[in-house]
Amino acid sequence: MKVKYYITLICILLLISSFITPESEKYYYAYNEKIFLNEVKNKVIISFRTVYLPEIKNTMLTNTNIKNTEWQNDSICIVTLEPSKYKSFKDDFIKQAGIKSVQPLYITVDGLEVGITDEIVVQFNKIEQKEIDKLNRKYNVSVKKTTDLYQLLSVSANADALEVANAYQLSGFVQFCHPNFIVKVELHQTIPSDSYFINQFYLHNTGQIMANGHSGTSGADINAPEAWNITKGNSGIIIAVLDQGVTSNHSDLPNSRQVRLNGSNFGNGNVNDPSPTGNDNHGNSCSGVIAASHNNEGIAGIAPNCKIMPIRIFNSDGSGISTTALADAITFAKNNGAHIISNSWGFLTSGPVSPNYIPDISSAIVDAVTNGRNQKGCIVVFSTGNTANHVSGNNGYVQFPANVDIEGVLSVGASDRYDQQAQYSPTANTSSSFNQIVDIVAPSHRAYSCQIATETFEAWSIDIAGSAGYNPVKENDCGSLPTIGSSLPSSGTNYLSYTGYFGGTSCSCPEVAAVAALMLSVNPNLTQQQVFNMLTASADKVGGYTYINGKSNELGYGRLNAYATLQTAMATLPGPEYVCSNSFSIFTVNNLPSGVSVSWTVSSGLQIMSSTANSVSVKKKDFNDTDLGQWIEASFLGYSLRKNITIWRSGIQNSTINQVVLQGSLFSTGGECAVYNPSLGIPLAGNNFMWSSDGCGWTPDYQGYYFTNFYGDDCCQTYITVNFTDVCEGYSTIYRNFSIECSSGWSAAYPNPAGNELIIDKIENGNNDKLSTNTTKSAKEKSSEIAVLLYSHATTKLAYSKTYSSSAKQIKIDTSTLPNGIYYLNIIENGEKIKQQTIIVNH
């Protein structure tokens, strides 16, 4: 009885448990480790077919189930829903036209929210391409992108990318495979570990208390750490510093990062030595702000990978050189390859003077900004001078040459640690006929001690090593500070090679010069005017001053922002490469400064439907099946971004209209052809390519957009047909009649992909109709050599070229030095291309 009772109880429990269906576990593989995911029950991630985006956006705005929409890019957003509507929304929204996928948002056990769309990332093992193709066909994926490290695959509509990725991982053919996660990226800062960086408030102001006991306003800085996350500069960029000279092999600015030239000393002493003399540390401090190394010692320069070209323009007694020598110094910088010329000096006049006050200096500047950098123009930066005393109501004036009326020359004033105009920085006077303009400011010290008794220099930079220079202190400013004999810093590695008593508009000018160097590091083709435009447009309008058309009298266009400026210099114009003939596409310029509007132009086959400050909606103008060679162009701040696009008619049938897009050549020994967009120079985008042929007994072996390794039996005519889902989500068929060459005499190159070597064999027993034709030629006519050429798809340039004897039985091509990527193999004999093949090099 008791046994029966227990058996019954167990059965009941089992029955109950059968109704409790555990939620299926969700996870992805990090290599072989399972990373479990939990669904976020009120968020989904939606991926759109871009061309339908505007209509869908409108629909979403009116959908009452949606509480919030967060766009990740032009075609992906994360939507927050009412929890009760979560399931029904997921099921219903996917049915709408233009939706590529609606997937749950997941969260890892570590709390990281990740979104999954229709893309997976895979790194295959070293296996045969045929195996990869088989796997791709099985799961109906298409290749979207190939890099040295991974391939990006797109799963078919409604497929579960997570499941497909896990299947790939378990296939044994991959190192890793996981969804191409959408995650939120926080803005990272690169904080150097240099000893005195914490005092460099002008680079990174957190309101920290500095060594002098002062603290400022958090954020009143140039965003240097954020900028360093993008770049620390390119060693090919050179900033000339016209000043008192730079110490040779300073511990924070070694000669490996200086360009020390013969003839660079225009002051007294050795003409070939631009070193400072006595306590003349000014040039050092300016250069340190620009380029001091990030090396755990001293200070951190803004462009620590760039180079300084010291040019000495002061004599050993502190006096300046003649005006002609100054003009020569500017020209010297330009002639010797300086990209930027930083000038923290100006003429002591009794007030504002003409912008052409000294013509030979003005003309040297004009020459530099016009002819420097191969006509892109040197970026020339001047400090305005410290002529104001706002404590006593004196607005000061902009010194010459900072007031030259030359397009693109930057006049730089000073802000302080509170993002206010420094007490000595001149205020612009727009009604003056002497071009009294301040273009931009950068942070420096707040005031001299004769203005505010407790204030003095407080910018940190490098100093002449030892007791010379600014550390220890040898002179006051104009009041009683800094204290003579004091040391700042007074401890630390090589502390006497650094100073905490630098400042004035002297410090502000090199900050701007350094950011210009970072800009050229990421975009070396910017003209000097474009650099000027981007620097000023990206400046922060701080201080509470009145900005009219983006400019104030106190701070010019605002306080320098290195990060925002770099983003602008790297502005991109993403968007589709196609405009579908039955719809419109939206293009958006990324990383525009606020307040800047884009001017749009399009080619003749397109028309603009509408535009905003940074976006444009474009459709085709006239019907044509496809229009190659179209473009859209975004112009802003004197800079233009152009994007080449194609008008594509969805669902194209018959290749006769589009013969240009099916390229290739076929031989009885093998061949390949590709669906190609010559106007963009890239293969055609699309999905689900299916190749076929209707003659010659050909066996296609295809991979996505290109079809390789035909093997046939005979010389004949054949139609090669490819069906695919085109970029406009229509179904297209393209076909082309190929005349199969009987024999090239050479096999297809193998292995493909190639590692360090590619081999081509002479075909001895193939159908030699062509060869027999060739043999009827006289010995004089017949070429004894063949040329083997490899063109790089990435650079479109010839990457390999070699001639071989045509009597060789085998050709071996050394691919060990070629970068990984796609190449086009051409074999030329008697001036005729006898073989063409697409090769992948993958070491």
Added chain:
Amino acid sequence: MKNVLKLTVVLQILVGSFACEKSQSKEQQYLKNKNENQQDLEEYYVSGYEACSGVSINGANGEAGGYYIVSADLKDTLLTYNFPKNVLTFPVEIFHSTLSTPAWFPASHEKAFKIQLSYRVASEEERIYPICTGMVFIQNVNATQIIINSATKID
């Protein structure tokens, strides 16, 4: 009586106008003297130096490229870049800073360097404008740049 008063007023007007004219003449003559290289018998003090024009130190003494000279009545502030050597000896301690200009001498030497001058105002072509680094504080001083013909120390 009325006529006497009238005559007095007329005479006062005439005298006054002559006086004004005389003071104008004195002003004009003063300026004329300056421009025509006339000996100026007023006393001046060398009160500071122009820091951007360089300072050379030689042992216990020094010299600057430019000096500020103030008249004893404080009416004129002059700036010269050609102060003759061997007229005055400047001790090194007065060259306390090159970080602001004018760099006035310390209080201890404010009236230490008394001179008589013969000079003329520098023409536009003769004026010197040195360059200053962007660390120097430029103080607002209204100074006339002069070319010194001769200077004599007054004890």
